[in-house]
Amino acid sequence: MERTDGRKNDQLRPISFVPGIAPNATGSVLAICGNTRVICAASLEAKVPSWMKAQGVPGGWLTAEYSLLPYSTLERKARDISRGKLDGRTVEIQRLIGRSLRAVLDLSKLEGYTLWIDCDVLQADGGTRTTSISGAYIAAKIAVQRLIAQGKLAEDPFTDSVAAISAGIFDGNALLDLCYCEDKDAAVDANIVMTGTGCFVEVQSTGEEATFSPDELAALIALAKKGIGEISELQQKAILTGMAD
């Protein structure tokens, strides 16, 4: 079987990260993965969530918000505010982005602060949640380095880098980095989040009205590991570029 865009089964789409898309944010990047484009921004707020205060939890926090801009999809998608509430998919994704970044953060070094991550999808073609995570790390890392340079943070709270990619079983084949037309018909859909040093942060593998075997799970994980290695290198370069601006 050949993929619609001619890629090999273990090949990523063209990926790039363009820092500085939103100059008023402390750190920002346009994360591009094939035809998927996500604006990722990081901003510091000098307070922690009310539940941390109420429970007396020490340290700082990182919160992520995710949104499909109305014109990101081929058919216009109504804004969250028009429907009055976040849909379940959005809630799941922004919780995943937040957990993924907190897994490589020493929150004690953000004492008293919340680092806000915003991921707004400008163009959606599959993989918006994983592209958001990979971009969010860059935006946050640039923000953190600027805050250190400005004397607002004493130390870098990041303990590792983090990136994410999808993989899936489509027509019996294990494929890396599904585009939308592959994703919507995949029997199994996995999203894997790993650190730059190769540890897992999150493994989510879901049968879409289907089930899967241990071997299939292993194949998806192996593909994701390869892809995340490549993305991690691109992240490092983008951070250097972003800091040089």
Place this chain on the structure above:
Amino acid sequence: MERTDGRKNDQLRPISFVPGIAPNATGSVLAICGNTRVICAASLEAKVPSWMKAQGVPGGWLTAEYSLLPYSTLERKARDISRGKLDGRTVEIQRLIGRSLRAVLDLSKLEGYTLWIDCDVLQADGGTRTTSISGAYIAAKIAVQRLIAQGKLAEDPFTDSVAAISAGIFDGNALLDLCYCEDKDAAVDANIVMTGTGCFVEVQSTGEEATFSPDELAALIALAKKGIGEISELQQKAILTGMAD
């Protein structure tokens, strides 16, 4: 290390399923796993969601709702309606329950119907989402058999059974079926959903501000597989009991 309740690392808590807790539902069961108790009920509605109609999707649907009753936790939890919206955790759980059951359903055999699954937690001590899934299958299966007996459904839409259990890394050990005090301090928390015939439906493994290795992932999956095998047998018995009522 000994577990607080004296269990072995690969041992489930005492599990039982009591059918008939909510007689006005088409099928219902009180699912008990240690000190966790969940009311699971299934009801049939003679219409499909509006998005299915709008998109012309054939077949039927299954939707799940999940709630912590206010007195299920040691500190009273405000109702969703008092806070005005579902929290992110609730949204994730009810989406997971729905996906898990749909994975073993032939929706074409529910043509024109929605099967509603309700899971209300009466007492929470860890594992409420996995207990909900295991109980929901029983409630739904009993409901389906009654609907067939009543002539409302022509055939059983279930293609397999489905059950779920948690596992986690706690203090360096891989443990099966975490109770609340283990769950809240676990470094890694996995929820695994499998069919009665041993296929995966969903694998979710999350580092809680921590990461994990491939070997750790493998150990968690092996524990879950063992536990789900035991639960599947209990489910079959409960369904027989429930149908005999």
Place this chain on the structure above:
Amino acid sequence: MERTDGRKNDQLRPISFVPGIAPNATGSVLAICGNTRVICAASLEAKVPSWMKAQGVPGGWLTAEYSLLPYSTLERKARDISRGKLDGRTVEIQRLIGRSLRAVLDLSKLEGYTLWIDCDVLQADGGTRTTSISGAYIAAKIAVQRLIAQGKLAEDPFTDSVAAISAGIFDGNALLDLCYCEDKDAAVDANIVMTGTGCFVEVQSTGEEATFSPDELAALIALAKKGIGEISELQQKAILTGMAD
């Protein structure tokens, strides 16, 4: 005229109270009246409502919440959170439960505390509001005695017991304790709340698109008085049982 379930006009349905249904609550009971079943729970919160603070009102408070669980009715009822707001009937009922319990409470003995009452209907067959009140008193009384035993409260704030029952005019007859099929066609529907010592707390008598005479009102009140006497005795026994657990 014979009643559908063969009861005499002044006869209650079989009533029982099963303490301990929700072990994480401070006090709880499953209140059963015929085919109506309500989970009643009481929990203490160490603060008072914001309006009491704002207005400088001394003492404590008691607040009640009521809900029909989705599977309590023969046709599944959408959750409050799905419809976005409480319906008018629910608001009226939870205000009635709260007022009824506060009428037998010395709020000054709850200084600084709110006693939360939760009534969740597991099965609905008429009389859910009166069954809730009778059960709520048991749950609250058990809770209060435990709080005294734990040293959290100094004195019992209850000054009397409280119970409730319905009565109505159906087909020209005054009937005690209407089940759903009687209630929905009754011309007049009354809910009466009385203390264990025989005082009125609340009298609500409503013509359902009908009117009624002074004699009819008197007959309804007399029936209710008889029924509440019987319920009060069952309450005392259930409290003793609950405290012995």
Place this chain on the structure above:
Amino acid sequence: MERTDGRKNDQLRPISFVPGIAPNATGSVLAICGNTRVICAASLEAKVPSWMKAQGVPGGWLTAEYSLLPYSTLERKARDISRGKLDGRTVEIQRLIGRSLRAVLDLSKLEGYTLWIDCDVLQADGGTRTTSISGAYIAAKIAVQRLIAQGKLAEDPFTDSVAAISAGIFDGNALLDLCYCEDKDAAVDANIVMTGTGCFVEVQSTGEEATFSPDELAALIALAKKGIGEISELQQKAILTGMAD
């Protein structure tokens, strides 16, 4: 004991009804009871509520809405829309107004129509709900007569008139028509709704953190009966005046 405004215990405050306050409504009246003033309006809508259509209920409907205008109270009251929802008191009152008018309406003569009743309190000094009911009947009756004159309705759907008044136990005395300063300190507060021909529509008697005896209930009902007789006469005159305009 003398009442603060010098009235006898069984004396109403000065009551008057001024038709035509809102000329764009089909019928309207300014209902004045002492210092309580309520704008009451009736408007016809050529459709029935969606639940009637869904359930195939024949006939028409009457719905009431009630609101305290922000400047009706001595301390400004925030609008419902600012708080995002109706408070429980408002919900109870508008349901009571609706039930009271429907009790004297033959809904089959409103086939296909909803009669909307709006009661907006311009000045609040106790008795706003009973003044609303008495005024709403006038507005609705005027509206109905105009609709008949315009050929929009074939027959008068009203089967009787309806009016309401409060009574209460204050400092041990049974008083008719409580003003705000009496109402807020009354031990027992009753709202009685009766028809022009002397039948009960609704009896609500509530101990405000207090209880009451059968004799006290009887005294309150007797006072209310006297007051409603007087109000009924004023209503007939106002309707004639309103129709003559």
Place this chain on the structure above:
Amino acid sequence: MERTDGRKNDQLRPISFVPGIAPNATGSVLAICGNTRVICAASLEAKVPSWMKAQGVPGGWLTAEYSLLPYSTLERKARDISRGKLDGRTVEIQRLIGRSLRAVLDLSKLEGYTLWIDCDVLQADGGTRTTSISGAYIAAKIAVQRLIAQGKLAEDPFTDSVAAISAGIFDGNALLDLCYCEDKDAAVDANIVMTGTGCFVEVQSTGEEATFSPDELAALIALAKKGIGEISELQQKAILTGMAD
């Protein structure tokens, strides 16, 4: 062209202001402009908005709220709370009323207070926003003078009076003070707010799916200036009357 009500192009409708419509407000007036009637009330609250506190802004504030009562229009208009949110037109109008009054207020003389302006339309026939502004000034001025007399305010914070009127291009003619039937078909609709001393506070001129020339704008402004001069005189008289009550 003759206007439907026989007015000249530069002629106002009959305008009058009746103070005291809502006695519990600190200041109130019924503002009447032809068949448009608006209840305007002013109330003082002893706190400032939370954003002023948060930002440390000194002085006081004035906030306005506007509403069409459901029976103010020929076809009943659903309440804001029934639709769950303010519509865009309402938001625009209440912001305009607030800005207009703040333009003639020295907010430093309201230190620590919010002056609430409420405008509720009793009858709508075009010009409700401008009638609201002209009436709101009267209500607020009466309120302020009473607060000074009561010693709650030290000085009059008003620096000038303020009034408003509409003008528009209808069928090629520039008309003053559009009634509803003129307004809905006008090609250009202007609302002008001016002080008693003849300065502009706000000029809003909008082509309704049409455009307009500089000369047309000049004509509309000239008409408005004439009309506002006349209204200003009526305002002064109404304030004197209101204070004499």
Place this chain on the structure above:
Amino acid sequence: MERTDGRKNDQLRPISFVPGIAPNATGSVLAICGNTRVICAASLEAKVPSWMKAQGVPGGWLTAEYSLLPYSTLERKARDISRGKLDGRTVEIQRLIGRSLRAVLDLSKLEGYTLWIDCDVLQADGGTRTTSISGAYIAAKIAVQRLIAQGKLAEDPFTDSVAAISAGIFDGNALLDLCYCEDKDAAVDANIVMTGTGCFVEVQSTGEEATFSPDELAALIALAKKGIGEISELQQKAILTGMAD
């Protein structure tokens, strides 16, 4: 006085329009005015708003939505959905954008369609509403030409072009195109919308807790006219570029 960025009083900031920022929209442009950047997109939906259907209004419609992205401001701005509703400023702006574009549209040529305009501010430095209008026209015009090319529209519904700019009185001087630091301290703030052929669409001039004279209004309008002439030329070029892509 010299402006902070060295501009002359009648000089625009550097303005450019970059088409194609959101490829899944039918037409899109990144509108840049100094440090203000707005993503403008146009999408066609094959239905009209429900109020048009209900009222039987013929033709099509154009609706605009506007949002400040959270990272567009120096201090992060919470999303609309987090606050639960649109703020008043947002509502005003999106209504203004919609009216401005509809003024140059022949809606009868959009029969059965809604043209959605989305304006999301990526970076805010004053003039976001006027930049949105100028950009929205480009996005909509590109979209319309594509829809004609695709045969979805028969004719171009635009009758003219439309653009907008701000002007204000700052420190006694009339300035064109205020940046944020000028805007926030301006005594008078005007937003002017004009067609490419020099007609007014909307004139809004507001004293910010200040008033203004006829001469000042004339000066602001003259400045705006000059600026809009320059912007109109840039719009034509951007449309040609966008269509050539």
